[in-house]
Amino acid sequence: MTSTTLTERTKVKRLPARGAYDRETIYSILDEAFICHVGYVLDGQPYVIPTGYARIGDDLYIHGSSASRMLRNLTQGVDVCVTVTLIDGLVLARSAFHHSVNYRSVVILGKAELVEDPSEKDKALEAFTNHIIPGRWPEIRWPNELELKATSVLKLPIEEASAKIRVGDPKDDEEDYSMNVWAGVLPLELKPGTPQPDARLAHNTSIPEYVTKYKRRKDDI
């Protein structure tokens, strides 16, 4: 797979061994998570807003409605930073200093543009649903024209992007390894609980397998 464009702005400078720039790594993180944090600037002030997204090929589509402030006076694209973070575990070292978190994150810089073409917007909305819960799209009512108009979608090319990953055991100072304290990793994962049927759901409606077997992580990592 190809790599993204490595620039001074996306190069991982602190602990460079944790940086990754290949699309396969970046896309596997983007595909597992489903909430991103979009950063933009308004009157010199940074704002960071959580919102949904989906990837189609080498483009990231962002659900714009939650970030509507960002869209004010938008005419030809807005500089954004989209960051996606997966938390994989607590790294419990013997010293406070070496405590850490196992994580996988992606940072994408670029100009987000409003998607105006209705058919592209339509595809993005389908991708949002497929990204959050694969298998559901065929069963639900699709967006009508009014709903399509009410939804803002932004498109960001995945060009200037990097991933940052920490995995594995704590790295303690040599002299601390003899300490009598438990050390290791406590894995963490966003896991589903018991599905809660809507209060107005008909009693005989069965729960689809894509709900009961829902899982974000593809394999054991």
Added chain:
Amino acid sequence: MTSTTLTERTKVKRLPARGAYDRETIYSILDEAFICHVGYVLDGQPYVIPTGYARIGDDLYIHGSSASRMLRNLTQGVDVCVTVTLIDGLVLARSAFHHSVNYRSVVILGKAELVEDPSEKDKALEAFTNHIIPGRWPEIRWPNELELKATSVLKLPIEEASAKIRVGDPKDDEEDYSMNVWAGVLPLELKPGTPQPDARLAHNTSIPEYVTKYKRRKDDI
């Protein structure tokens, strides 16, 4: 409990019923999560970086090392937006348009300042560990002077802040309620897996209860 300062910048404008401004709500979200997304501006470009944090009273302390770019040339504070997001579930409506995510998020705007006082920095480091994993601090080796110097800590007063929360069932259009499709909420929670002992751990080291019984969420929500 008191409220934060409500400004035009932190007021929840879209779906205002989801906004909250009391410190109790804001702090319960800050205390459950442990990774924030810090937004800052450099040469006009927004950056969003995931990092650890802790709250002491009405101040948020941010682990600065991961955001070291932000600290370049920092002399008297930097405008930041710190956003904390908890994902609580998928809201599966009958229509694509009304699909949503149950979440609790906090946005704090303000000037982050470098903590220079060693004793304040010390307290912040203790708070970081206590925030990530309560109970561990007394057992581990505390930071020495060199480590204290190598760690940057930023302080952000929790003044201009707001929470945004979505809870409960999907809200479908009246005519869609008769559809024969399962609807409801699939709860999601960041849950611990089986603790993985460090490869160099002595065999007889027992796992503390604060690891085996680890849980971020205080009560059922």
